Amino acid sequence: xxxxxxxxxxLVEGLLSVGVVLAGLLLLAGLLRHDPAVLRAGLLLLxxxxxxxxxxxxxxLFAQRDWAFGLMSLWILLVLLxxxxxxxxx
Amino acid sequence: MFVTSTWVFVLIGAGTGxxxxxxxxxxxxFLVPLLTVGxxxxxxxxxxxxxxxxxxxxxxxATVNLNRGLxxxxxxxxxxxxxxxxxxxxxxxxxxxxxxxxxxxFAATMALMSTAMLVRSKRRxxxxxxxxxxxxxxxxxxxxxxxxxxxxRRGPVALLSSLFAGAISGxxxxxxxxxxxxxxxxFCGIPIKVAAGTSTFMIGVTAATSAFVNYSRGxxxxxxxxxxxxxxxxxxxxxxRLSQKVQARSLKLLMVVVLLAxxxxxxxxxx
Numbered sequence: 001x002x003x004x005x006x007x008x009x010x011l012v013e014g015l016l017s018v019g020v021v022l023a024g025l026l027l028l029a030g031l032l033r034h035d036p037a038v039l040r041a042g043l044l045l046l047x048x049x050x051x052x053x054x055x056x057x058x059x060x061l062f063a064q065r066d067w068a069f070g071l072m073s074l075w076i077l078l079v080l081l082x083x084x085x086x087x088x089x090x
Numbered sequence: 091m092f093v094t095s096t097w098v099f100v101l102i103g104a105g106t107g108x109x110x111x112x113x114x115x116x117x118x119x120f121l122v123p124l125l126t127v128g129x130x131x132x133x134x135x136x137x138x139x140x141x142x143x144x145x146x147x148x149x150x151x152a153t154v155n156l157n158r159g160l161x162x163x164x165x166x167x168x169x170x171x172x173x174x175x176x177x178x179x180x181x182x183x184x185x186x187x188x189x190x191x192x193x194x195x196f197a198a199t200m201a202l203m204s205t206a207m208l209v210r211s212k213r214r215x216x217x218x219x220x221x222x223x224x225x226x227x228x229x230x231x232x233x234x235x236x237x238x239x240x241x242x243r244r245g246p247v248a249l250l251s252s253l254f255a256g257a258i259s260g261x262x263x264x265x266x267x268x269x270x271x272x273x274x275x276x277f278c279g280i281p282i283k284v285a286a287g288t289s290t291f292m293i294g295v296t297a298a299t300s301a302f303v304n305y306s307r308g309x310x311x312x313x314x315x316x317x318x319x320x321x322x323x324x325x326x327x328x329x330x331r332l333s334q335k336v337q338a339r340s341l342k343l344l345m346v347v348v349l350l351a352x353x354x355x356x357x358x359x360x361x
Contacts, residue, residue, distance in 0.1 A: 013156040016149045024323045027316040039312040043142055047301050049149050050294040072167045079174040083299040087306035
């Protein structure tokens with residue numbers, strides 16, 4: 001159980017790192033070149049990083065058959081999706 | 091190259107990101123007043139920039155905290171659920187309180203929390219007996235090379251405060267760490283570094299929920315937001331690393347100072 005949890009920690013860590021580094025590079029490029037399209041791409045990537053984190057944790061918990069915490073994570077994902085719906089992203 | 095104002099925003103982002111990551115906050119609580127009162131920006135632009143910068147700070151410092159085992163994932167999920175409900179509820183119930191009542195409630199909460207935190211700052215949340223079972227919501231932590239165990243205490247208090255944190259974060263454009271970290275470490279038996287680490291894991295999601303809505307409403311100033319985030323990203327990595335080297339008690343005292351300063355500002359605003 002403990003090993004599984006810590007491998008999930010590592011997975012989330014990797015995911016967040018990729019999101020943060022890519023977004024940071026896009027923001028830097030966008031600011032240097034005064035390119036609003038690149039800036040928006042960087043900001044959107046940053047905003048979707050937590051969403052992808054919730055998706056990964058939900059799937060991983062269900063895969064581990066951790067139903068109680070999987071359902072909690074699913075609930076959080078549904079709230080995020082409803083916010084995306086309200087904001088007309090989906 | 092960058093124009094001067096861009097550098098100012100990068101520096102502001104770096105400052106709020108550093109302090110935010112040290113204490114497990116997103117930094118929105120400092121950023122919104124700095125941008126509005128300090129630089130005279132419109133409140134909606136400031137709130138949207140703050141929400142996205144909270145995501146940046148939280149995601150960057152969460153990578154460090156996950157790596158050091160300072161994120162209690164299960165506890166985070168449980169509380170995040172309450173925060174999400176609070177966020178929805180806060181948006182629906184916000185018309186019941188006037189702006190003034192909201193600020194005064196907030197100021198009173200901060201004052202109460204800083205007092206409790208100061209009084210209890212010498213208490214330790216960690217248990218020496220490593221043979222004890224931490225339970226599903228507790229955990230293990232290493233401090234100065236020694237292993238310890240901690241338990242979640244007063245679960246309902248943790249849930250209620252998360253509900254409240256969600257509600258105010260939707261209303262004021264914050265992540266809500268300013269409520270969760272002090273409550274978890276003062277009343278719920280969670281060591282402050284774990285409380286801060288778990289908070290960084292949670293508040294990115296809280297801020298994202300509101301950020302999408304603000305983004306689509308057209309409240310985004312891309313240059314400003316990008317500059318603030320660009321400062322916040324490296325500074326929060328540094329802040330999260332630095333918090334490992336600082337003693338738990340010093341972090342608690344820093345939190346007391348932040349709570350008092352924020353409470354005072356809210357009280358002035360609600361005058």
